[in-house]
Structures are given as C-alpha cells and as structure tokens.
Amino acid sequence: MCDSCGCDHDHEDVTIAVPGRPAVAGESHDHHHGPGRTLRVEQDVLAKNNHLAAHNREWLEGHKIFALNLVSSPGSGKTTLLEQTIRRLNGTLPVAVIEGDQQTLLDAERIDATGAPVVQVNTGAGCHLDADMVHRALHTLAPPDRSLLFIENVGNLVCPAMFDLGEAAKVVIISVTEGEDKPLKYPAMFAAARLCLINKTDLLPHLDFSVARCMEYARRANPDLTFFTLSARTGDGMDEWLTWLNDAVRSA
Ligand SMILES: Nc1nc2c(ncn2[C@@H]2O[C@H](COP(=O)(O)OP(=O)(O)OP(=O)(O)O)[C@@H](O)[C@H]2O)c(=O)[nH]1
Ligand SMILES: [Mg+2]
Numbered sequence: 001m002c003d004s005c006g007c008d009h010d011h012e013d014v015t016i017a018v019p020g021r022p023a024v025a026g027e028s029h030d031h032h033h034g035p036g037r038t039l040r041v042e043q044d045v046l047a048k049n050n051h052l053a054a055h056n057r058e059w060l061e062g063h064k065i066f067a068l069n070l071v072s073s074p075g076s077g078k079t080t081l082l083e084q085t086i087r088r089l090n091g092t093l094p095v096a097v098i099e100g101d102q103q104t105l106l107d108a109e110r111i112d113a114t115g116a117p118v119v120q121v122n123t124g125a126g127c128h129l130d131a132d133m134v135h136r137a138l139h140t141l142a143p144p145d146r147s148l149l150f151i152e153n154v155g156n157l158v159c160p161a162m163f164d165l166g167e168a169a170k171v172v173i174i175s176v177t178e179g180e181d182k183p184l185k186y187p188a189m190f191a192a193a194r195l196c197l198i199n200k201t202d203l204l205p206h207l208d209f210s211v212a213r214c215m216e217y218a219r220r221a222n223p224d225l226t227f228f229t230l231s232a233r234t235g236d237g238m239d240e241w242l243t244w245l246n247d248a249v250r251s252a
Pocket of ligand 1: 072073074075076077078079080081101107154155199200201202203230231232233234
C-alpha cells in the first residue's frame, strides 16, 4: 500500500526496461509499506521523495539537462505529443525520454520508433512515478549533457501532482474530450504545473468544450500558468510549443 497517496501498490513490482533489452526487476525501498497508515508515514514518504528529487535535480542541472514532467489523465495525448515533438525537432536538440506506465512497453516502443533514446518504467500497481524510479531510469538512460529530457508520467490527474521527480517543470496536458471542468475537480495538478497544454483541438467542432472557460478554471488553481492550445494530430499550435521548448532549453 502506498502510504502517501493511498493507492495499492508495491514498489517491488517496478521494472525498468529498454525496448529490445531484458527488463531490470525493481529493488525494494526502505520506506514503510503496510497497514497502520499515519500522517507521519505520509510525511516521511514525501520527505524521502523530495530528498531524492533534489538529488535528481542537482544531477540534471549539473549536466545542463532540461527535464519536463508530463502529467495528465490517461489518453490525453502525451505520447502522441512526444512523438510529434521529437519528429519536429528533427535532431536540432538532443532528446531522451523516460516513459511511465503501470504495464507494457507500448509507449517506449512508440518513442523508440522516433529514434530518441527511451527507458520504460513499469510501476506495477503504482499510480505515479517517484524520484527513486527516475533516478534508476536515469542510470539506464544516461541522457547526454545539454539535452532535453521528457518524463511521461503514469496517466493520472491526482497522485503525480504530489511527487517531485527533480524536473525543471511539470507540464499538464488536458484534452478537449475530458471536459473543461477538470481544473476545478483536480486543482492540485494545475497548481503544480508551469505549463498547460490543451490538446486535441481538432475535435473542438464536435464538442461543447470551451477553451476560454477551461483556462479560466485552471487559472483559479494557478494564475501563473502558461497555456498552449494544440492538436498533436494535425500539428496545429505545435510551433508555439516548440518555440517555448527551444527558449526554455536555451535559458536553462
Ligand atoms: N483527434 C486527436 N486525437 C489525438 C490527439 N493526440 C492524441 N490523440 C489520440 O488519443 C489517443 C491517446 O493518445 P496517447 O498519445 O496514447 O495518450 P497518452 O496520454 O500518452 O496515454 P497514456 O500514456 O495511456 O496515459 C490515441 O488514439 C491518439 O491517437 C489529437 O491532437 N487529436
Ligand atoms: Mg502515453
């Protein structure tokens, strides 16, 4: 049982894999899992995670690697966005990816097909990546200095908000099929993010989703959010996102 987010998972289920190579079984953690959850244990879990995240951040910054943690509900288009982003960057920036899913190598295989180096973390029953998983994935991935690192978190609009991975920023993606009320219902994720991408805008003519209302709701959680509206499918709006990425990497 994960004491911090209340979900039922065992970190010994975690595997780290590269497409075409044997997976590495998870190592056990020394924090407490089991019955008798208390606020104290929750604080310990998050404090330990924050400590490891600080270590990841120090390492990433030391190597001038700009890391973004992509968070969203399942299916908002994170992997499609990454595929299109990597293809459009076309080698102008070195990109590496850590994929997080409960099971399967499917997303890592999609990224592998773009030519970018990728590592898949399977969290088993776990509903989010944590800093230790990212630390171990970084050892396998070994991203080059001055590169862009994308961490695609497990699709979940709740728990990943609590876990710092050492990234420079969280990017929350919401697709227009999810309904514009999501920032009201799941404000923690929008509060934790620096950027909000509103994806699948090609579907807007078929829906009653108001982009303006969605932005207004998200700003209630986080007045400093920067927004991009785009369609990873048609490429509409991708140029603005790529410009932001290039500027952010340069200024990092
Ligand atoms: N119409 C439309 N479909 C999209 C767009 N982006 C992604 N999709 C589709 O949405 C579905 C989910 O896309 P993924 O990229 O796998 O989403 P994800 O967020 O990575 O999903 P998980 O990793 O499972 O959480 C796929 O069928 C995509 O083709 C878009 O901009 N427009
Ligand atoms: Mg995905």
